[in-house]
Amino acid sequence: MTNAALIVAAGRGSRMMRDMPKQYLMLGGRAVLWHTVQAFLASEQINLLRVVIHPDDRGLYDSAVAGIGDARLRDPVSGGASRAASVRLGLEALQDESPAHVLIHDAARPFCTAGLIAAVLEPLAEVEGAFAALPVVDALWKADGTNAITPVTRDGLWRAQTPQAFRYDAILAAHAKGDADATDDVAIARSAGLTVRVVEGAEENFKITLPRDLERAEQMLLTCQPIVPR
Ligand SMILES: Nc1ccn([C@@H]2O[C@H](COP(=O)(O)OP(=O)(O)OP(=O)(O)O)[C@@H](O)[C@H]2O)c(=O)n1
Numbered sequence: 001m002t003n004a005a006l007i008v009a010a011g012r013g014s015r016m017m018r019d020m021p022k023q024y025l026m027l028g029g030r031a032v033l034w035h036t037v038q039a040f041l042a043s044e045q046i047n048l049l050r051v052v053i054h055p056d057d058r059g060l061y062d063s064a065v066a067g068i069g070d071a072r073l074r075d076p077v078s079g080g081a082s083r084a085a086s087v088r089l090g091l092e093a094l095q096d097e098s099p100a101h102v103l104i105h106d107a108a109r110p111f112c113t114a115g116l117i118a119a120v121l122e123p124l125a126e127v128e129g130a131f132a133a134l135p136v137v138d139a140l141w142k143a144d145g146t147n148a149i150t151p152v153t154r155d156g157l158w159r160a161q162t163p164q165a166f167r168y169d170a171i172l173a174a175h176a177k178g179d180a181d182a183t184d185d186v187a188i189a190r191s192a193g194l195t196v197r198v199v200e201g202a203e204e205n206f207k208i209t210l211p212r213d214l215e216r217a218e219q220m221l222l223t224c225q226p227i228v229p230r
């Protein structure tokens with residue numbers, strides 16, 4: 001069975017407030033995207049990988065992945081104006097390979113592991129989808145912007161991460177009729193009536209979103225073994 005990885009990297013990273021999209025910022029001497037690609041190529045379960053990029057970023061992409069001599073990394077795909085649009089375009093580009101499964105992952109999450117990839121693939125023998133997530137362990141409060149107003153129950157709540165893995169045909173059909181503004185692919189899948197299992201994610205698999213996240217990522221690299229020897 002063919003497992004395809006679709007790494008979405010067509011965003012602008014506006015919340016980082018830097019002069020280039022966050023997926024191309026340097027992390028440990030390599031682009032963030034390089035780390036994310038290597039994390040998936042380190043998994044023997046990944047048979048092919050495509051990255052969805054902004055049409056203006058081809059030069060940045062080529063520089064980021066230069067030297068990755070792995071035939072599983074195929075040509076990039078041009079993304080769209082929303083994350084969901086980028087995913088849909090990426091899924092459509094995979095039709096020639098018609099994979100059995102697809103793992104959709106944020107380029108801005110460079111610390112995914114082979115173990116997490118295996119964990120989200122495993123349920124696909126029984127259900128159409130599975131995604132990495134973390135339980136909510138803090139008290140939740142709705143505020144008026146300054147002061148606490150009402151408590152919100154945390155029971156049954158999860159913080160979604162990626163990878164979000166699906167049977168390919170099912171998620172392709174779901175995206176064809178899905179909401180272009182959906183914030184993740186579980187939302188698209190659930191709107192189409194797919195069953196999607198929760199899989200324990202990892203705090204280390206956080207998304208680089210704000211400037212402090214890049215500092216956290218640099219600290220993590222200093223304390224962890226490199227994903228791939230440099
Ligand atoms: N039109 C878009 C928007 C987002 N993404 C990707 O979706 C992932 C998660 O999105 P997010 O963290 O919000 O990235 P950005 O949209 O780039 O960030 P911002 O909202 O701060 O601009 C990122 O890897 C981003 O590159 C994408 O492929 N296409």
Ligand SMILES: C[C@](O)(CO)[C@H](O)COP(=O)(O)O
Nearest residue numbers: 083106160161162183184207
């Ligand atoms: C897909 C995601 O990372 C799951 O938590 C999240 O929905 C992305 O949201 P963003 O607003 O595009 O960063």
